[in-house]
Amino acid sequence: MEPKVTYSDLVIIGAGPAGLMAAAWASRMGLDARTLDDKLDRVQTGRADGLHVRTLEILDSFGMANAINEKAYQLREICSWNPDPEDDSKIQRTERVRVKEEELGRFCQLGIHQGFIEQNFIDFLQREGRLSVERNTKTKSLQLEEALMTDHTAYPICLRIERNNITTNGATADQGCKKIPNTKMRSPQEEIIKARYLVGADGGHSWTRDQIGLRLEGGKTKVHFGVVDIVPITDFPDIRVSCSIHSTKAGSTMTFPREDRLVRFYVQLAETGSEGDDLDTSKVTPEMITEKASTILSPYKLSYEHCDWWSIYTVGQQCAPSFSKGNRVFLVGDAVHTHSPTMGAGMNVSMQDSYNLVWKLGQVIKGIAKPDILDTYNAERQSVAQTLIKMDRDMCDFYEKGAGSDAHNYDEFYERFRTFLSGVGVEYGPNSLVVTAREDDGSRDSQSGTDLDGSSQTRRPSTRSLASKIPLGQRLPSFLVLNHAEANIVHVHSMLPADGRWRLLVLAGDISQVAQMARLRTLCARMDAPSSFLRTYTPDGDKVDSVIEVLTIHAASRRKVEVFSLPELLRPFDSKLGYDYWKCYANNYEGEEGDFDDAYAEWGVDKDEGCLVVLRPDQHVSLVCGLQDVEEVEQFFSTILVPHKRRKAVAVGCGK
Structure with a gap:
């Protein structure tokens, strides 16, 4: 059959x-x-x-994230331990390092x-x-x-x-x-x-x-780490803090506390340098790994009654x-x-x-x-992987070479890895999805793209100075803003769920000023026109935000601007659900609703000027341009998206 x-x-x-x-x-x-x-x-x-x-x-x-955050261990500190200079058979704490991941995003490492x-x-x-x-x-x-x-x-x-x-x-x-x-x-x-x-x-x-x-491509080494998840019985004082530990003769280990009293130990096992004389990993047991960790921790003791999991890793980068x-x-x-x-x-x-x-x-x-x-x-992603592999080699060398200068200056050593390791420093482009940056020097250099029918298209570079602290190609940094209608305080990332839509972030500036409100109205009129990019890529009968969602963060006092004075495009109407009040937000730079960050200042955006920011569905920044530069947004999308009237031919196989 x-x-x-x-x-x-x-x-x-x-x-x-x-x-x-x-x-x-x-x-x-x-x-x-x-x-x-x-x-x-x-x-x-x-x-x-x-x-x-x-x-x-x-x-x-x-x-x-919430369910994970409630259960997980939160990393707040890393301690560095090195040989005691008066007795190198023992270790001592040499540094406490505060983990500063909250400076990079709204979560800590878990x-x-x-x-x-x-x-x-x-x-x-x-x-x-x-x-x-x-x-x-x-x-x-x-x-x-x-x-x-x-x-x-x-x-x-x-x-x-x-x-x-x-x-x-x-x-x-x-x-x-x-x-x-x-x-x-x-x-x-x-x-x-x-x-x-x-x-x-x-x-x-x-x-x-x-x-x-x-x-x-790449290879394995003769360096092995034993890994155990145990509930430790120990007098080591930093057992509930992540530690980097170097001994003089027994090697190195790294600890990472876990949920449910568990602690993970990464333990450097005995190495040999000669060909064919490798460690026989088949004979390694969790007891052996823990005994080696205990030796490294001297004068402190380590044992366990419960081992949740263990394994052997042979170091290699490929x-x-x-x-x-x-x-x-x-x-x-x-x-x-x-x-x-x-x-x-x-x-x-x-x-x-x-x-x-x-x-x-x-x-x-x-x-x-x-x-x-x-x-x-x-x-x-290949660029990210290659950077990770290079850093991984450096980290492996750090544990293999023992208590050198990096081990005694762990804060400086860790700082080299922190931004990349956190993930917030990952930068894409320039490519078809990320427009190259230029300073606002009056030049109008362009980069080219190709339309669906093969015709040549041009698009202008992003104007870097309009949002000097928003890195092109990186994920948009998230700060607290106020919902204009509700006065609720929310993170910008909460406005960007993973649903496959592009976002146009309208940083409208201080729209309590008559001239700035006029600029915003002109922008919305152009975007709402039948020939605009919003209409070009939105199928007939679909909501206007189904492909590209427009979100607004203005810099005016909420007391000076009524929600219904905003153009309807920024608070679209649904006959069954009424107005959408969750697309318009206010910056809190005057501190009217509490003490939190001035998002405009953090992004390097002038409150009198404002700007437009195009975000990919994965929250990375594609384009920055002026409020008046609708054609630049149109040019960008023309090289990427398919007009809805041509879409049927492209998607004919979908759901066969």
């Missing part, structure tokens, strides 16, 4: 954090997508354990096990009700029809899968739960999935990567030469870059790969954007 053939716009292989992030985007954007995993259940213990600032911002855009993160994604998918993880499903073969690869309405991917159905007492078991003891396996069922796009999120031994002929195949098969996370666990960045960067990629796939699948935008994934 021939396997049944089904069609899908997007298939995701792997349901770890990277695959589940891809699934979350696919669900939010309403894609015809499937997520496959060969395991029976999610991770239960161990694996990755750290979440950084930008990752939490991303999770918050899906509404998942510690919690990978399975908890995965469960939050699974719960999110269940709430959304659009797709679920198909577990116990093996991928058997992958073929690409080369003749169809350039036709983005076609299904060039042929994926053969095998599903093992689990039954118990005649009923199918819930594959989202732990395996029930009395289960039976039915005969495997094969299926052929024809797909438009495929995302391989299947880890360091990626089957998908092998199928498309990519290989990781990266694939490309993250995609023909812009149809994409790889994310460990499938394309691997490194040591010492920076706690693996799960974060992996999820951020998917966050960067899948909104682009969604917009192309739905015909909203041109397929050319998919080129940016490889360039943007």
Whole structure:
């Protein structure tokens, strides 16, 4: 009997954090997508354990950060320990370093096990009700029809899968739960999935990567770290603080407290330098790892009764030469870059790969954007991976070389990594999605793009001076603002949920001034015109904000401006729901509603001038221009988006 053939716009292989992030985007954007995993259940213990600032911002855009924040350990301090100069068989604390992640974003670094993160994604998918993880499903073969690869309405991917159905007492078991003891396996069922796009999120031994002929470049070392999650019994005073610890003769260790009394130890194991004389990792036990950690901690004692998880990591840095195949098969996370666990960045960067990629796939699948935008994934995320690998080498050297100057000046050493590691320093472009910057010197140099019909288009560079502290290509820094109608204080990022829409942020300036209000009205009249970019890319009958949402933050006192004096475009009307009061906000620079940041000052925006800021669906800044420069916004979108009247031909395959 021939396997049944089904069609899908997007298939995701792997349901770890990277695959589940891809699934979350696919669900939010309403894609015809499937997520496959060969395991029976999610991770239960161990694996990755750290979440950084930008990752939490991303999770918050899906509404998942609060549940994680309530459960996780919050990192507030790092202590550096080094050999006691009077007795080098002992260690002493040499530095306390305050972790300043709150200066970079509204979250601090958290510690919690990978399975908890995965469960939050699974719960999110269940709430959304659009797709679920198909577990116990093996991928058997992958073929690409080369003749169809350039036709983005076609299904060039042929994926053969095998599903093992689990039954118990005649009923199918819930594959989202732990395996029930009395289960039976039915005969495997094969299926052929024809797909438009495929995302391989299947880890360091990626089957998908092998199928498309990519290989990781780089290598492994002879350096090994033992990792244990234990409930420690110890007199070490900083056991509930993350520590960098160097001893004179026993090596180094790093600690990271966790939820439920757990502490993770990364322990440098005995190394040898000669070929063929490697550490036999098969003989390592959690007791051995903990005993080595105890030796490093001398004169303090360490033991345990409960070990939650343990593993061995062999240090290596590897990266694939490309993250995609023909812009149809994409790889994310460990499938394309691997490194040591010492920076706690693996799960974060992996999820951020998917966050960067899948909104682009969604917009192309739905015909909203041109397929050319998919080129940016490889360039943007490969650059991040290469930077991470370089920093990982430096971090590994820090632990391998012992108590040198960096160990004794840990605050300075950590500062080199902090902005990048937090994720907020990641910068994309310039490329088709991020317009290059120029200072406002009166010049009008342009960069070119291509329209849907192949005609040449030009667009002007971003005017950097209008928002001097908003880095182009980085995610928009978030500050507190006031809802104009409600007076509620909210973070700007709370206005930017992950739903696949572009945003035009209108920083309208002080609109209590007559001239500035007139400029705002002129802007809105131009954007509301039948030929404007808002109307060009919004399908007939859809809400005006369905593709590009306009959000306003003005710099006037709320006491001087009535909400209904604002143009209706900024508070659109719905016949059933009334006016939308959640699109217009006020800056709090006069401190009328409390003591918090002046967002305009933090962004470097003149309150008399204002500006326009175009944000990608992933919150990164694409373009900055003047309030009067609507044509610059139009030119930008003309090189990326598909006019709704041409969209049907592009999206014909969607949901076949």
